[in-house]
Amino acid sequence: MADGDDATDVDVDESSFLTGVTSIEGVSWSGASGVDVGRLARAIVGTAVFTVAAGVNTVVSGLTAAVTGLIDGVSEFLAGATEWFRIPGVGWRPTREAGLIEVIFGTGIAAIRGAWSFNVDTFGPLSLPVGLAVVLGTFLVVARGIEQIQEVI
CATH class of the missing domain: 1.20.5 (Single alpha-helices involved in coiled-coils or other helix-helix interfaces)
Incomplete structure (x- = not known):
């Protein structure tokens, strides 16, 4: 140097x-x-x-x-996330990905809503007891599932 x-x-x-x-x-x-x-x-x-x-x-x-x-x-994983992606010529747009909690409760709520709407259309005045039976049955299944999970953990 x-x-x-x-x-x-x-x-x-x-x-x-x-x-x-x-x-x-x-x-x-x-x-x-x-x-x-x-x-x-x-x-x-x-x-x-x-x-x-x-x-x-x-x-x-x-x-x-x-x-x-x-x-x-x-x-x-639990609560979901919002991801942004770029569309050429349009700009950035969000897309929502559901988390585990949303998938579990969303599916259960959708099933209960479907059971209630089906019961009203099909059973008329007897829809209330049939709808309650569906909701209580759903809660029974969820409770048994939680018990099984607690046994594993």
Whole structure:
């Protein structure tokens, strides 16, 4: 490298690690007469501590991102999520994906609504007892299912 071409812009005064400089016969430069071991050791330990701190920071950042991603994933699985997609020439549009809770309760509610509307059209004045029987039967099935799940867990 030519003079002034330094790979880094950091100026390091190497003489700060030396205890003294003596002239050497027959050469045009001076030589070190000793090394300040304490100052050199502090530089090495400081570099090692910085490296360990940077590693710990990276690990903590990675763990935080992993836990946050896990919580977001569970939340989206249970409650659903809205994703945005781009339609060329139109722009960004949302699409809603149902979560587990919405699918379970949505299906149950749709079944009960369907049973009530079917009963009113089919059974006339007897639709109330038939509808109540359907709703109570649905709750019985759900209760048995919850009991089975609790036994497994």
